[in-house]
Amino acid sequence: MGFDALWVLAEPSETGFTSTSLELLTKAAELSPSVTAITWGAGGDDLADVAGRYGATSLIHLGDLGSVLPAGPVAETLATLLASTTATALLTPGSYDGRDIAGRLSARLQRPVLTNVTGLRDDNGLVTEHPLFGGTEIATARVTTPGVAIVVVRPKSFAAAEGSTPPAALRREAPVNTQRNATITASYREERNGPALEDAAIVVSGGRGLGSAEAFASVAEVATLLGGAPGASRAIVDAGWVPYSYQVGQTGKTVKPTVYIACGISGATQHLVGMKGSQHIVAINKDPDAPIFSIADFGVVGDVTSVLPALAAALRARG
Amino acid sequence: MHVAVCVKQIPDPAVAGSLDQQFHLNRSGKVLLDEADTYGVEVALQLVEAAGGGDVTLVSMGDASDVTGFRSALAMGATSAIVVSDPALRGADALTTAQVLAAVIAPLNADLVLCATESSDGYTGTVPTQVAELLSWPALTYATKVSTDDGTVRISRQTEAGFDDVESSTPAVVTVTAGSVEPRYANFKGIMAAKSKTIDIRTLADLGLTVAPQEVVDSVTKAPTREAGTKIVDDGTSAQAIISFLESIKVL
Numbered sequence: 285m286g287f288d289a290l291w292v293l294a295e296p297s298e299t300g301f302t303s304t305s306l307e308l309l310t311k312a313a314e315l316s317p318s319v320t321a322i323t324w325g326a327g328g329d330d331l332a333d334v335a336g337r338y339g340a341t342s343l344i345h346l347g348d349l350g351s352v353l354p355a356g357p358v359a360e361t362l363a364t365l366l367a368s369t370t371a372t373a374l375l376t377p378g379s380y381d382g383r384d385i386a387g388r389l390s391a392r393l394q395r396p397v398l399t400n401v402t403g404l405r406d407d408n409g410l411v412t413e414h415p416l417f418g419g420t421e422i423a424t425a426r427v428t429t430p431g432v433a434i435v436v437v438r439p440k441s442f443a444a445a446e447g448s449t450p451p452a453a454l455r456r457e458a459p460v461n462t463q464r465n466a467t468i469t470a471s472y473r474e475e476r477n478g479p480a481l482e483d484a485a486i487v488v489s490g491g492r493g494l495g496s497a498e499a500f501a502s503v504a505e506v507a508t509l510l511g512g513a514p515g516a517s518r519a520i521v522d523a524g525w526v527p528y529s530y531q532v533g534q535t536g537k538t539v540k541p542t543v544y545i546a547c548g549i550s551g552a553t554q555h556l557v558g559m560k561g562s563q564h565i566v567a568i569n570k571d572p573d574a575p576i577f578s579i580a581d582f583g584v585v586g587d588v589t590s591v592l593p594a595l596a597a598a599l600r601a602r603g
Numbered sequence: 604m605h606v607a608v609c610v611k612q613i614p615d616p617a618v619a620g621s622l623d624q625q626f627h628l629n630r631s632g633k634v635l636l637d638e639a640d641t642y643g644v645e646v647a648l649q650l651v652e653a654a655g656g657g658d659v660t661l662v663s664m665g666d667a668s669d670v671t672g673f674r675s676a677l678a679m680g681a682t683s684a685i686v687v688s689d690p691a692l693r694g695a696d697a698l699t700t701a702q703v704l705a706a707v708i709a710p711l712n713a714d715l716v717l718c719a720t721e722s723s724d725g726y727t728g729t730v731p732t733q734v735a736e737l738l739s740w741p742a743l744t745y746a747t748k749v750s751t752d753d754g755t756v757r758i759s760r761q762t763e764a765g766f767d768d769v770e771s772s773t774p775a776v777v778t779v780t781a782g783s784v785e786p787r788y789a790n791f792k793g794i795m796a797a798k799s800k801t802i803d804i805r806t807l808a809d810l811g812l813t814v815a816p817q818e819v820v821d822s823v824t825k826a827p828t829r830e831a832g833t834k835i836v837d838d839g840t841s842a843q844a845i846i847s848f849l850e851s852i853k854v855l
Contacts, residue, residue, distance in 0.1 A: 302763075353760075353769060355732060355742065378728075380762065384744050387732030390698050396817040397697055399727040415826065417620050422826045429817045436729070466741040466771040469757075474765035486854060510854070521782045522638065528720075528747065528761050528780040535639070535721050535728075535781075543854050545845075554616070554723070560829065564852050566845060572836075579829040582848040586837025594842035602846075602855075 286406055289318040289369060291432075292340065293358075293376040293385060296325035300334045303483070304377035306444035308437055312375060313339025313449075315406055320371070321452060324349050324358060329454055336451040338444060343452040346459045351468045354381050357461035359388035364460050366393065366432050372410050373433040378538075386436045396427055397434040400534075402441040410435075418534070418553025419560050439482060440540045440561065474529070479513050481530065486512030487541045487559070489532055490520060493548020493569055493588050497525035502592040503547055509599040515539065515559075517549045533558035548588040551576030568592070604657035604751070606647040607713040608681065609704055609734070610640040612665055612672035613724040620724070626820040627694040628724060630665075636672035639719035641679070641786035643779045646749050647717050648680045648787070654751065658682040660711060664692060664703045667804045677797035678789030684800070689807045691814060697725075699814045701733030706810045709738060715756060716776045720745055731778045741771035744778045 290312040294305040301309075301323065312319040321335045324346035335343040344365065349357055362385070366374065374389070376382040378400065390397040403413030403422075410433055414423045427433040481487065488510065490503035500520070507514040515537070516530040532539055533555040544562035549555060551567070551574055559565070560579055567580035568588050577583040584591060612634040614620060621629045644659070651657040661676050661684035673684045687703050695703070708716055716735075721728035735742035746758035747766065757770040761780055789797070807814065835844055849855040 353741075353743070355744075359736070380745055380760075383728050384732045384742065387697075387701075387729035388736040388742070390729060391701060391733040391736035394698070397727070397729050397733075398818060399697065399729055411821070416622075416823065419826055420828075421823050423626065423823045424821045425818055426821060427818050429815075436727075463739055464741050464772060466743045466769050466775070468760075468767045468769050470768040471762070472765045472767070480763075510849075518781070524782040524785065528745070528782060529763075535723065535726055543849065543852060552616075553620075564854075565829075566848065568841075568845075572834075577834055578831050580834070581832035582845070583832070583834035584837050584841040584845065585834065586841055591837055591841055591845075594839075595845055598842045598846055 287316040287372040287410070289320065289371040290316040291320045291322065291366065291371045291374040293374065293382055294321040294323040294335060294340070294343070295377050295379060295382055296323055296327050300327065300331060302377060302379065303444060304379060304437070304439040306338045307440070307442040308375045308377060309335065309338035309340050310445045311404060311442040315404065320344065322346070322362060324354060324459070332451040332454040336449050337446045339447065339449060340452040342455065344455050344457050346457055349459060352461065353466040353468060355384035355388050356463050356465050357459040359385045359392060360463065361457065361460045362389050363392040365457070371432050373435050375435050375437055378436050378438045383436055386434050390434050393432065395431055395434055397436060398425055398427070399436040401435050401437045404435070415557050418556035420553065439538045478508055478511060481513040481515055482537055482539060484513035485542045486510045487515050487532070487539050488512055488545045488547065489515035489517065489549060490547050491517035491549030492519040494520070495589060499589055500525055502596055505596045506545070506592055506599065509596060512541070517555050546576050547592055549576055550574045551579070604651050604654035605660065605711065605713045606650055606657070607660045607662050607708050607711055607716045608640070608643045608647045609716065609718040609731070610644065610661050610663050610673070610676055611637045611722050612663070612669070613637045613722065616723060622823060625694060626823055634669050634672055636675045637719065637723050639721070639723050639781050640676070642781055642783055643717040643719055644676045644679050644681055645784045645786040646779050649784065650715070650749065650751055660685065660713070662704055662707050664695070664700055667802070670802055673802055674797045675789060677800045678793040679787055680793060682800070684802045685805065686802060687805050687807070687810065691807055695814065696816055696818050697727040697729045698733055699816065701730045701737060702814070703810065703812065704730070705734045705737035706812055708734065714773045715751065718776065718778045720778045720780055731776050735776035740775050742776040742778070743769050743771060746777050746779050747783045749777055749779065
């Protein structure tokens with residue numbers, strides 16, 4: 285069992301690779317003795333140590349792409365490199381750039397792309413698992429034509445495990461970039477007081493039950509008081525109350541915190557797929573029949589606009 | 604200025620979804636314009652207005668026996684629609700969808716193609732960049748703001764850390780995040796005008812395309828379920844009850 289070779293898109297972060305990239309490297313090493321990671325950006329040769337510890341046997345580093353949006357050149361280079369391999373699959377994180385790269389690569393290689401994958405195994409070939417209808421059902425799929433499969437994996441589908449394996453063999457490769465590009469002319473960081481939504485141990489999310497954009501302040505306050513991060517349902521992102529980056533769910537982020545507190549969120553399937561893996565779930569909702577209560581460990585039938593300020597006050601009082 | 608907007612009719616999200624024998628999403632009920640597409644339609648209308656006029660062409664793939672969803676985008680102000688509807692496309696994968704959309708878009712001479720970041724039913728989120736690659740165009744993705752100016756398109760792009768200003772020459776593909784603009788409501792005049800706007804329905808043969816699926820769903824099984832726990836009714840002391848629960852699981 286196992287595949288001859290797998291490739292992983294190891295997306296750069298300020299500290300090395302993104303957490304989803306490390307999850308994919310770990311999983312790939314479980315399924316194949318030959319794991320090639322590909323990365324880009326300002327990171328140095330020490331990335332080969334990191335990639336190696338998480339299971340990569342080699343690391344291809346495309347270097348700094350300057351101001352070019354990565355998807356174009358990374359996909360074009362990957363298409364060239366993958367053409368001369370027998371890799372079963374390229375695994376990419378289901379991130380902004382990961383999805384863009386997978387799409388471009390798929391079209392360039394005329395290979396199918398399997399998306400929103402939450403499970404991978406070898407069963408006479410690569411079998412992928414995909415959550416349907418908010419994760420109430422799981423579909424398994426496979427590619428039916430010979431060649432590399434492009435697999436976009438949801439964050440937090442696998443655990444990242446650091447070992448004592450040797451550094452990956454490092455190869456510097458110049459990016460191939462023959463197309464018209466989109467370029468980044470300026471970058472802005474959003475001020476964040478607490479942890480990132482995907483990494484927070486406690487997530488407090490708000491939904492339409494808040495009644496108004498202003499009421500989201502109490503969600504954010506409780507999140508801060510608990511040392512967690514605020515999140516949101518799609519309904520209030522669509523309504524423009526909070527930015528897209530707050531969205532938890534099918535089309536947003538996947539979180540698996542120690543505790544998830546859903547405030548005024550009914551629990552549409554589109555939301556549940558992004559948070560049902562949480563260790564503990566607390567729900568506050570006016571509607572006693574809201575679907576969110578069917579998966580909550582602790583539910584409060586009540587108005588979030590009074591429960592949340594009371595919770596904030598009680599947490600402040602604890603100091 | 605000519606803006607093409609990729610749109611999709613989806614089963615009513617308020618009705619629980621189901622699969623048919625071939626594991627395809629059951630689309631036999633009422634269909635609606637995907638709400639995620641209304642942002643792209645609105646951005647397209649605003650860009651054309653800012654440019655002093657032009658056309659907004661809707662481009663779609665899917666069953667066209669019910670066109671209610673397309674009519675609602677036309678009622679917002681889009682000029683016309685082109686829909687590729689063919690039984691061979693039932694259950695088409697993302698790459699096939701992109702090939703069909705790109706084949707429609709290529710001869711349009713559009714300055715921009717706008718798409719949602721992903722559809723609300725299939726949500727692969729890869730079709731826009733697949734279309735861009737098939738057309739050899741840049742893709743400016745996850746836009747929260749879009750503007751155009753004399754052959755250049757500029758967006759604010761959502762990133763993990765914040766946002767980036769991104770630009771390219773046109774033509775280009777732009778994906779628009781939900782909530783980025785407030786989609787207009789169709790007024791009575793718009794609804795009446797939409798009734799006589801063209802919805803051009805084409806087959807794969809019209810496009811000179813053949814398609815071959817490259818992936819298959821093997822099985823669909825029930826996922827393990829979570830058990831519901833304690834549920835209390837707020838009597839003014841539930842904040843304390845939540846704190847006690849958080850203490851019991853040792854996060855406080």
